[in-house]
Amino acid sequence: MENVRLTILGCGSALPTRRNFPSAQLLEMRGKQFLLDCGEGTQIRLRQMKISDTRLGHIFISHLHGDHCFGLIGLISTFGMLNRTADLHIHAHPDLERLLKPFIEYFCSDVPFKILFHPINPSKHALVYEDRSLSVWSIPLKHRVPTCGYLFEEKPKERHIIREMIDFYRVPVAWMRRIKQGEDYVTEEGERVPNQRLTTAADPPKRFAYCSDTAYNEQMVPLIAGVDCLYHEATFAESELVRAGKTLHCTARQTAEIARLAGVKKLILGHYSARYPDHQMIYEEAKAVFPHVVLGEDMKTYEF
Amino acid sequence: MENVRLTILGCGSALPTRRNFPSAQLLEMRGKQFLLDCGEGTQIRLRQMKISDTRLGHIFISHLHGDHCFGLIGLISTFGMLNRTADLHIHAHPDLERLLKPFIEYFCSDVPFKILFHPINPSKHALVYEDRSLSVWSIPLKHRVPTCGYLFEEKPKERHIIREMIDFYRVPVAWMRRIKQGEDYVTEEGERVPNQRLTTAADPPKRFAYCSDTAYNEQMVPLIAGVDCLYHEATFAESELVRAGKTLHCTARQTAEIARLAGVKKLILGHYSARYPDHQMIYEEAKAVFPHVVLGEDMKTYEF
Numbered sequence: 001m002e003n004v005r006l007t008i009l010g011c012g013s014a015l016p017t018r019r020n021f022p023s024a025q026l027l028e029m030r031g032k033q034f035l036l037d038c039g040e041g042t043q044i045r046l047r048q049m050k051i052s053d054t055r056l057g058h059i060f061i062s063h064l065h066g067d068h069c070f071g072l073i074g075l076i077s078t079f080g081m082l083n084r085t086a087d088l089h090i091h092a093h094p095d096l097e098r099l100l101k102p103f104i105e106y107f108c109s110d111v112p113f114k115i116l117f118h119p120i121n122p123s124k125h126a127l128v129y130e131d132r133s134l135s136v137w138s139i140p141l142k143h144r145v146p147t148c149g150y151l152f153e154e155k156p157k158e159r160h161i162i163r164e165m166i167d168f169y170r171v172p173v174a175w176m177r178r179i180k181q182g183e184d185y186v187t188e189e190g191e192r193v194p195n196q197r198l199t200t201a202a203d204p205p206k207r208f209a210y211c212s213d214t215a216y217n218e219q220m221v222p223l224i225a226g227v228d229c230l231y232h233e234a235t236f237a238e239s240e241l242v243r244a245g246k247t248l249h250c251t252a253r254q255t256a257e258i259a260r261l262a263g264v265k266k267l268i269l270g271h272y273s274a275r276y277p278d279h280q281m282i283y284e285e286a287k288a289v290f291p292h293v294v295l296g297e298d299m300k301t302y303e304f
Numbered sequence: 305m306e307n308v309r310l311t312i313l314g315c316g317s318a319l320p321t322r323r324n325f326p327s328a329q330l331l332e333m334r335g336k337q338f339l340l341d342c343g344e345g346t347q348i349r350l351r352q353m354k355i356s357d358t359r360l361g362h363i364f365i366s367h368l369h370g371d372h373c374f375g376l377i378g379l380i381s382t383f384g385m386l387n388r389t390a391d392l393h394i395h396a397h398p399d400l401e402r403l404l405k406p407f408i409e410y411f412c413s414d415v416p417f418k419i420l421f422h423p424i425n426p427s428k429h430a431l432v433y434e435d436r437s438l439s440v441w442s443i444p445l446k447h448r449v450p451t452c453g454y455l456f457e458e459k460p461k462e463r464h465i466i467r468e469m470i471d472f473y474r475v476p477v478a479w480m481r482r483i484k485q486g487e488d489y490v491t492e493e494g495e496r497v498p499n500q501r502l503t504t505a506a507d508p509p510k511r512f513a514y515c516s517d518t519a520y521n522e523q524m525v526p527l528i529a530g531v532d533c534l535y536h537e538a539t540f541a542e543s544e545l546v547r548a549g550k551t552l553h554c555t556a557r558q559t560a561e562i563a564r565l566a567g568v569k570k571l572i573l574g575h576y577s578a579r580y581p582d583h584q585m586i587y588e589e590a591k592a593v594f595p596h597v598v599l600g601e602d603m604k605t606y607e608f
Binding site for chain 2: 040
């Protein structure tokens with residue numbers, strides 16, 4: 001079974017720290033790369049980690065606060081210098097295109113690839129991207145400006161063939177795709193072999209949800225129920241509950257409560273306020289509510 | 305004698321590397337801080353180095369390539385969050401104001417300080433800033449877009465008083481400033497004490513020149529003659545001489561030749577191409593022409 005890989009490039013909040021860059025993460029799923037948010041320094045982190053970015057075709061921006069998008073112009077400019085030729089798709093609130101275009105025209109007029117903006121309506125739960133193997137949905141969030149998270153969902157996969165049975169029934173190669181998709185095999189003599197005799201169940205589709213930035217928001221729970229992995233902001237410890245309410249961010253306990261209600265398999269915390277020299281308190285407060293939790297860290301890769 | 309402190313925040317070129325961020329450096333001179341260029345990640349470096357930025361009032365941008373200015377919007381945004389109130393002055397080619405203003409209005413409309421743009425004509429050698437203790441001059445450079453370096457020059461300083469002689473002649477406090485400025489002391493009885501008996505010579509004014517990016521350009525030599533420190537780009541080793549010529553950058557040897565012709569006291573190299581895993585060759589090629597040379601490094605402070 002092929003794992004999904006999530007590499008956190010930055011899980012700080014608005015003020016960068018010694019440890020954390022602003023928000024950005026690279027999701028590798030079904031052989032493709034997707035960038036989620038693109039704070040300042042994203043291209044620096046990619047190069048520090050020697051991540052090849054040739055498969056990165058789509059960038060999803062959660063909202064237009066600087067710590068989630070100021071790295072875009074540098075990334076585009078660098079892609080130009082590296083002679084990228086594949087189209088680059090940017091999914092974001094429509095204001096981004098208007099703001100970024102004059103910059104792109106001035107600084108990146110000679111990039112040898114197309115930049116295509118896809119407007120997102122952050123207040124809708126909608127399908128925003130789809131290919132052969134996966135779908136991406138927007139998740140409306142509650143923040144000071146229009147904001148959405150993103151749900152990545154694999155499409156149903158093929159069943160696993162049982163090699164010995166395929167050999168036993170001498171199934172021709174031409175039949176294999178249909179059998180993997182669940183069809184019974186019918187021999188040339190008209191004998192029907194039930195699919196269950198030839199295959200085992202497909203791997204369940206993987207799902208990943210990215211939710212940053214947001215106030216405590218139970219409305220997202222049905223949209224992310226049971227996901228394999230949830231990255232959710234946990235900007236503050238509980239001592240800053242009032243500030244979290246005012247700034248429309250979450251405390252670690254609130255974040256864990258959302259994970260618990262949604263029954264997610266794994267919760268990764270991030271978007272830490274710069275006020276914390278370490279994140280032990282954030283971790284402990286979340287762990288008390290929801291056990292399957294880890295602290296996100298810059299330049300670390302998580303597999304699920 | 306108070307030293308000038310130069311902290312390199314980034315001395316990479318257009319493509320960042322594991323080691324080097326794009327161009328930015330902080331100059332501390334006569335109790336003030338000045339930022340020279342502001343590539344992506346400048347605010348991250350400042351915070352990584354725990355540099356207090358409260359005395360930073362003026363930013364000088366050499367030219368409008370992304371690796372010299374993409375960090376401005378993040379820096380301004382962060383200054384806003386830190387509740388800076390002092391005016392921020394940006395000296396740059398006039399296109400920058402036009403490009404950056406819509407960004408500032410969208411992302412930083414609520415910053416509690418004024419941002420003042422001062423247009424620079426990079427093709428002129430002109431006084432671009434002046435205060436009580438120092439002057440800044442533009443240095444026209446040869447690059448693919450209008451570019452200038454900057455020369456920081458202390459104004460003449462006060463002479464050092466000889467404490468014993470001041471006591472001996474019982475010079476009143478009210479006279480001290482005039483004596484430091486070179487006047488003779490005249491006692492109440494009308495006796496004239498020559499200034500040389502009361503003081504020793506002032507420290508010579510310090511001068512620093514920042515020259516990046518540029519092709520080999522002997523026209524700058526008279527403008528930077530004898531400076532205490534020259535930071536000059538050395539993008540390439542000699543093996544890339546042709547590419548240096550095409551892209552209007554310098555090889556290390558060319559850079560050292562400029563330093564030799566100008567008789568500078570110290571040369572710091574930087575703006576290294578990302579193609580070099582280390583900079584030993586750059587250093588050796590420069591050293592062969594000009595001995596007083598050091599390799600610039602990110603997050604290192606140089607005093608002179």
